[in-house]
Amino acid sequence: MSVTGACQVCEQREAEYACHRCGAAVCSVHFDQDRGVCVHCADPEGRDDVFAEGDGDVPEFR
Template identity: 90%
Template structure:
């Protein structure tokens, strides 16, 4: 399956994956490959910061 568009989490990077639970198109930073889930579905309680350290290179998150 081809994924096009921007990540539905950071709205900055190119989406490369689709969450197996919610269907969100997400970038590699916001996708847990071992579980096949976006960061929101992987942590539904919101305990973790969904904006990873590698988001620091995106101006909006500085």
């Protein structure tokens, strides 16, 4: 499957992956390659900070 557009987490980087659970298009920073899911699906309870250093002023996940 081809993934195009901006990452649906940070909306700054180019999306390279699609989450196998929710289908979100995400960049390599916001994708857990071991599990094949986005950072939100990898941590559904929201315990970890999903925004990488340098993401700047990123929007909140909806």
